[in-house]
Amino acid sequence: MRKIILLAALIFGLSSALYAQNGKRVFKDLANVPNINLVYISEAAFDNGYSLSANKIPLRLENSQITGFEMAKAVFDGKEKKSILKMADKIISENDMELLSETRDDFDSKYTKIYYVPKSKEFANEIFIISSSNSFGATAIYITGKLWLKSFLSGSGVKDLSYLMEKYKFKTTDFNIIHL
DSSP states (O other): OHHHHHHHHHHHHHHHHHHHHTTOOTTGGGTTSTTEEEEEEOHHHHHTTOOOOTTTSOOOOTTOEEEEEEEEEEOSSSHHHHHHHHHHHHHHHHTTOEEEEEEEETGGGEEEEEEEEESSSSEEEEEEEEEEOSSSOEEEEEEEEEEEHHHHHTTSOOSOOHHHHHHHTOOGGGOOOOOO
16 A cells, blocks of 8 residues: 555656656646736757846746746736636646745735745745736746745745745845835
8 A cells, every 4th residue: 555655646746747847838728818928938948048037027046947937927807817817726736836935915915925846945846926916917927947945035025934034044134025
């Protein structure tokens, strides 16, 4: 019985790791939904010198080796937003992601949640960000690679990091607050 459980866990772990690393587009199903903007950057693009502009993408990814980046954005609050949120739930559950941080703003019910698949104490294989509000639609970002959590969290917009700071031994000066 133990062997079957271990084998099932190994197969599940490998399938989610392969899903993240083989370049599959997680938001491909949203391509035909009107009023959703999509961005996809493949591993080949990153291998050939492409980098994310800090001016356009407010994420700190220093010392990370990015192998994939995908973003879906619904500008309007309606079926577009619902499509993104439904896809987000699917990605989180299929990849067995853990919640890394969450911020909520009572004004307009805005929230940002950051999920990850841990690789080690300092790195993650996948990071998934979902941000939504009542009147401004939703944005979802899916990043794969060897992602350095300390650098990423220093610009994640997280307001209460006390439990993360203790877990990862970060200092207060390591964090700058930004918002997606």
